[in-house]
Amino acid sequence: MAIQPLHVHSLRAVISEEERGIIMEICSVCRKPQNQCACTPETKAKWEHQMELYREHEKERIQYVFRNQPDEIPKRMEMLKRRPTYEQCHCFDIDDDIWPIIELLWQKGYGTRYCCAGHAERKMYSMYIMFDLPYFFDFTTEDFGEGWSYTRTKHQALYFSVTSRLMRQLKKTGEDPGEYLEKQRRKLFDFVKKLPQAQVVSASLRLPGTSAGGKIIKIQEENHHDNKK
Known part of the structure; x- marks a missing residue:
């Protein structure tokens, strides 16, 4: 099964290197x-050849499109001289903290679109992975707890966020929310390690361990519901 490339929103243009933490560059x-x-x-030589064909085509197009604006032609031709490398054209950014999870998902056939590991240094205590297809997940294999959900409306995405209630609990216990976020990433990695090979299912199928609204139910809550039946 083909896996769609994963893309991550690039933060380079809006925050500094120090603020954005470690972001890896992955070859697409x-x-x-x-x-x-x-x-x-x-592979790289084939790409170089394709780029040369593209430049030749662009030269002809520029000559035709700007035939009535001759002063514009030299500027456009100058732009064509810029030669990005293979690596520059075939990479995307991904948060270093979530890369091991994404890599393992790919190995098991789960295609992904976007992701974020969270940024405790900017008090962003949340993370998510958006999938390309409605895969089957059994969320009863790991005790996820408060703050986890899996949405299947417009997108297929697994979310975790330190909710206001959870933040109050952390303040009472004195636990740092950034360290708690890291614990949840480790929990997610353990969950992904247990996953079987990817299986696509109907988007309307209710997944084990989730409520009707997508909230991931605690294992003890799930068992309590089962005992009620």
């Missing part, structure tokens, strides 16, 4: 960190 072709790119020389 071989799906390896850019410094471990496994694309073959043949």
Whole structure:
């Protein structure tokens, strides 16, 4: 089954390097960190050839489109001289803290679209993974607890957020919300390790361990509901 590339909202333009934490660059072709790119020389050479054909086509197009604006042609031609590298054209950003989870999901056939690991340094105590298809998940295999949900309306996405109620509980116990967020990432990694190979199901199928609204029910709550039946 083909897996769609994962894309992550780039934060480079809005916050500094220090503020955004560690963000890895992943090759969208071989799906390896850019410094471990496994694309073959043949693949890169084929891309270079395609780029040359594109530039030649663009030169002809510029000449035609701006035939009545001759002063504009040299500017457009100059832009064509910029030659981005293969790596620059085939990479996307991903939060370092969530990369091991995404990599494992890909290995098991789960396609993803967007993700975020959360940013405790900016008090963003939430994370999510958006999937490309409605996959089957059994959320009873891990005790997720407060703050977890899986939405299946417009998008298929797994969310965690430190809710206001959870924040009050953390303040009472003195636990740092950033450390709690890290615990939830480890819990998610443990959950993904247990997952079988990806299985696509109907988007209307209610997944084990979820409520009608998408909230992930605690294991003890699920068992309590079962005993009531």
